[in-house]
Amino acid sequence: MPTEISQSETDPSSSSSSLRQQRQHQPAGRRIGFDEAREILQKWREENARCPEKVRDLWIHCLSKCKSLGDERWLIVEQVAMAGMDLHDTSLIKECLSILESKFPKSSRVRRLKVMANVEMRERYEEALKTYDAMIKKDEANSILYKRKIAILIAQKRTPEIIKELSEYLKKFMNDTEAWLELCDVYIQDQAYSKAAFCMEELIITNPHNHLYHQRFAEIQYTIGTTESLELARSYFAQAVKLNPSNLRALYGLQLTAYTLSNQPRTVSQKKKENAKISAWATTQITKLYQESNEKSLPVVESMMANLQL
């Protein structure tokens, strides 16, 4: 299966969007109108969301026979082709590619899809790499082609090469947040946490108001686990909460980090008190969020909190 690097799988900012889509998921039996289907697909394209089963359903039941889509039709067919690759649905891929090919016989974008479907999916990786290299020579500014190459390396788990190629890619396309997140993730899988933290710092600089970047940076620091990095984690969790007071991950993180710090041996008692206070504050905020939502799992949370009491 082609590893789709340009997808949102490592993008923390997509975390809540995946849920929004879920709530949008239609209950069985209700018919989705044509306009609605079009809007849903457009939203998923913008968010780089990956929900191939639903894309295929919308295509088959609502859009495949529709002639009034205008130019949007081609974008949708491309999207469905990608869903087909995710699902290994060869007849669907064939259908989409032949529509696109007859419309755009010389397009390099269609050619890339064909390489993905016919070469990458059959795991003829070396051949795919060569083809992409040749395509890059003709079109050096095409970031997606570089990403395909990196995706192949990911599929082959060639970690040192992934890191090398991604770093070089990021020199050319410095603003690609997805690529920074992917590199961050590769470092985490390699347990190179300080390098992963560096990637997040880059992202925080480009967008200091994104609470998810602060939260992820803090999570990495917490994982490193030294007193110094725990203190860093605490302030970045705090910043994430400040930017988004309902970020439950950051609140739990703040509570846990402050609790851990307050129990560190060889800490002066003033610091211990301060951290205990922060942890208690986070606990109150978390409890409030659960009460507001009428969430039934509150007893479980409360007994966990009790275990974390100082």
Added chain:
Amino acid sequence: MECQISIRCFSKIMMHSLKYPYYTINGVLLAEKRTSKDKSSFYYVVDCIPLFHMAHGLTPCMEIALLQVASYCKENNLIIAGYYQANKDYYDSTPDFFASKIGEKIWENNNDAIVLMVNSFGINFSKDFDDPNEINETLHVYQFIEGKWKHKSNGSIEKPEAALDVIRDLVVKKQVHLKLNDFDNHLDDITCDWRNNAINQEIKSLEA
């Protein structure tokens, strides 16, 4: 210790891994101790709690989740009997560094704990099975022996035929797996309940 995996646990693990086929997903196994006819005791894995599909390899959320699941187990007289994981790489079903570490943490509290790895390669529930026992191959049991996780056997699923029917009905036909909530979903949206009571009920009604 031997483990028998309930239909509920098996189908929820499969649902979790099929909801997020391109992520590494994980969760914990909840069991009760039972005694078999020959007087030896074994774990009956009643349920599983799906935990994460994001940020694999980072610890804070995992620690919070394990604390909550531990409280939940205490209230319901269940034992955390192990950890399960499905790797995002389709062909790789061996425990990675993190699976080994988390497994070890659970093992420190319970020396009978196992690690269950999902063997994605070959999962195709819409095909015909010559022998329903083939579904046991979708799970690999690892035990902690001399400081290492070693592959001991395939999973032993209670009533494989009925389990297969549950998957065919809920996953293949109704796509219920898209509604399964893990702890990540809960952290994104507080109203998503990781106990999945509605799905538990659906499984139960099919089992009967």
